[in-house]
Amino acid sequence: MDTIELRSINTIRLLSADQVQSANSGHPGMPLGTAPIVYTLFKKIMRYNPADPSWKNRDRFVLSGGHGSAILYSILHLTGYDLPLADLKRFRQMDSLAPGHPEYRHTPGVETTTGPLGQGVANAVGFAIAEAHLAAEFGGAIDHYTYCICGDGDMMEGVTSEACSLAGTLKLGKLILLYDDNEISIEGSTDISFREDVGKRYEAYGWQVIDVADGNDTDAIEAAVLKAKADERPSLIVCHTVIGYGSPKAGTASVHGEPLGKDGLAATKTAFGFNPDESFAIPDDVAEHMNAREQGAARQKEWEDSLSDETKAKLEKWYSAELPTDFDDDALWSFAGKAATRNSGGVVLNRIAAKLPNLIGGSADLAPSNKSNMTGLGDFSDENRAGRNMHFGVREHAMASICNAIAIHGGLRSYCATFFVFSDYMRGAMRISALSKIPVAYILTHDSIGVGEDGPTHQPVEQLDSLRAVPNMLVFRPADSREVVAGWLTALTAGRPTCLILTRQDLPLYEKSGRDALRGGYIISDSKGETPRVILMASGSEVEQMVEAQKLLETRGIDARVVSMPCMELFAEQDEAYKESVLPKKVRARVAMEASTAQAWHKYVGLDGEIICMKGFGASAPAKLLFDKFGFTAENAVAAAARVL
Template structure:
């Protein structure tokens, strides 16, 4: 299988043969023509005579007697638990000195590169500076409004075409869905051995691997990666997205076709519980924008993050343009309409349901009701705002609140309260 992927493969028959493992790694490092996959065959419970080859070596404590037998098998003469011999300390001290020498050599090379290629070095520094996205806030073309209805997935596609020039180290792809997710950077080519400067990548229909590869790209540094698929397939992305959250990686997930409005594919492609799944993940932010301006805000927030992944959840269908300035959405929620007076009812919505909230508000205002519409593209970002701002948007004095979202209502209770109501799909 790995050979079919284009890997070169090596096999170490004995997983306890340290020299053989070391040799395999050195062989792989010396050959840069292709990635290597090293298979190392091991035996579970090796070293514990009564447990070798048994699953019980994995799922339960060894016990004092088995530990004694293991010491004897491995010729370990020390009996004190958790003892680190002086020889081990000496070995690691030598390694530290060796690494210091290597680091000094690297620093010398870096200084020479800086002097010889100042322009390239400036790019190198910018690519490794997580705060470089802040300048995007002043880029007016990123915040240019559009008048006609537009699908947020298409809005994201337009934003990406702007960002590819403003963020030259942007690098991304999809799980074989670029035309549908609108995530290809036009004119930038696709990454391959023949085109190593291509900014797009064909991940193939394998969301888990795609998300894992993207984590590796961020861990290496220098590139800002994003990945894309249909929102319902975020189930396959989740394990790697959770690891990104645990590691504090500012990964970007573009997830389109975000509700029952996806079209003819039916229930298998209609996400319901996925939004609640991502929102409930610690150190993870979700944006579900309603139009072009909010989509630009979602991308800006994602690129500005240094220690937290972001999912940009986008609708397939065309939607009206409501947000006047996307920078309002950078606080996660804001008053879209009805902010002139104290509200007797607050309608909260995200994404495609902002339109429903606005239309409902028009009807109710026609009946003389004081109705406020709050667009809440990111509940997580709103939760980070000051108590004063939260009170301004959602005053405690107004206990009649309704959330509207064509997905699971899980998580909205915090904002609708006991006297409110959540309209969604449960």
């Protein structure tokens, strides 16, 4: 059989294998096996416009096994996205639009960054949540499906299980997962480590499960997708495929991640009826058959024409990254008296939520502790798609991946919350937020040994340093309620992920806190003279001890300045003159205090300074006692100041 359909599928296969061969690196196995699935989706099922990858109502496609990136580039090129063949020929090379794994913001048509297995599936769940919520808000104006191809590796990952369990609970009927069930991963047959009946597991999650016995049978794939679309549950289509199909290494683990080799590739081309001596071949009729630009433009236009002016204006507003003009007003900053920053965080969140109708988010079962609930705004559920409070369940990793997807879906802003110490459980997704500059707000409460009696399992120690080490990540640890406002404003405007690190215990309200905190570091209590003898620096709760220490030093005739540094990354981005005005280079007597490992402080205390910090894990005891025991006291800061002077 040599139909245009088969020629197109084989073109996708060989374009992918050619990319891997030309780079002499990459993964040909999955593209060879899944080409019929990809073909069916992009040719027969999905609605998209290659000329406008940002069309708001396009169907979403996620290639969760990002190692199969070559097939994504092949199909995006063939359907007419702005991805020239020249870039496919430079697969995995510097500055190519076809990098090793798909990168969001880098390649037109790539909906999300994948490669760390499981992230893509959880992202797909997030896209489906975003669609369901927007559909409730916009009626028919937003109405699309989310398709995701995943592999054995994705199915083994915990984050996938977390996300799909939630998807079943939420009855995300427009989510369709196509499982490339080739029974092979890197080390060999999946039999060596993965024997469960995945379909039964998904049935238990509340999914519809459909079997496609032959992954090359495009009619069966199409029928399965139509069946999936007709059901109100999310659907898993288990496609039985052969890794490396058509190549001499078909069905083996070695075709997973090695080029076919010159001879292997030639043999594969011959098997598919292609010229073995030709690379990157696209038959004319295939090029015409696959190009979706005309159809896509017509579909988008039809959608646009169906919108009322009112809906268009509202879409414009919701999809804008700008804050409303009246957003940053005095009421937002208004606070009085002591408060735990988690509590002020809750207050600020609710003030913001009232002004931003497109903010949704929630906690991994800790909303009462994280103060992350938006009062009166409803719970997102299978029955209430308009609800704005998400209940992620105890699933931190999926929560963060889902929030990434909600934020990049368009139309919505997202936040999520848990105890700071459990940020470790969602690190994989937080790293993607940072890499892809996704502006998720991470509300991370119970920020230090200040947690108290729950003890060291619940007391973050190294998390501040470890998140500060992530490029693009903003780590914001406010010292009082107004600094919390600054943190939230940063989260909403910085175009990057922001961690809001909040306390369980009460903190004072400082006279001088406010908008200066937006600069990341500022003088919160200044010296009497223009040049202080010693500079005391801290973030969050330890600013209190430093202000106290300043007073004690004054009684000894030592003029000190206190600098609050809620966000080192923002401070580092200020101009030199500002930084010099806060931390004059000539003042080398410096003390920093932070109830963390505090490695990041070395660059600000310098060789002559001193850091009061955690040197091990905390302990189970009342918070006040812990602060004393581990040396976070004004007296200790005074002693350190005396030493550095």
